[in-house]
Amino acid sequence: MIPVNGEVLQLLLILGAGLFALGLYGVLTRKNTIGLLIGLELMANAVNLNLVAFGRYHGGTDGQVFTLFTIALTVAEVAVGLALVILLHRSRRSTDLDAAADLHG
């Protein structure tokens, strides 16, 4: 274990920014619904990393408690999201995002 000083904090925050940008790229470019969920996971992971880094930098339990909550929330989101993907596949025979364009104006 290493102490988190300003230098390490900056390294962790830049890694978080890179991971968030990667997730954003995935969300914006993927045509497949599960591919989009993977991008969302990467973005949530980047946020968790930032929370842990700041929590460790300032001390106290709040950062880790918040991270625990966001991890559980992400799991709930993925469970419901994948159920919706299966439903989409059953009704449209495809998991392509463009298959669910009924409300497209």
Added chain:
Amino acid sequence: MLGIVALSLIALCIFGAGLMAVRSGNLVHSVLWLAVALASTSAMYLVVGATFLSAVQIILYTGGVITLMLFGVMLTDRNETTKIGNPSGRRALGAITALAMFGLIVAAVSQTDFLGGGGTLVDTQALGRALLTDHLLAFEALSMLLLAAMLAAIVVARRRDP
């Protein structure tokens, strides 16, 4: 010094695996690269001293989310599902947006002078005490939310017999 080297190596692991996860043309490979990225993040938590979160990350993400996603891929598997890619029309726009976001955050981080610091290590005992005293209401609400989400997933994905 050794700590910084370990941190940079793990950061490289996370970033490379994340890049493969959003670029891979095969959906199963993509999910497995995501597993590598999440497991490396768990190692990162271990290095900065968040041991309990490291275990939770492995159990919930690598054990739960990845398994769920693989089930999702297999249940909806057809040839056009497994072979996916990034359509070229969206690739440039997506890359520009992501790079702009990255530049914005890095500029903000590099210009900020962070106050405080010198936080001490938080052990699992203190974390558990905080969860069951200060954050008890949120903790219980979270368990209800997880139950509701699991039930909702079952109800939504249930096969209705005609």
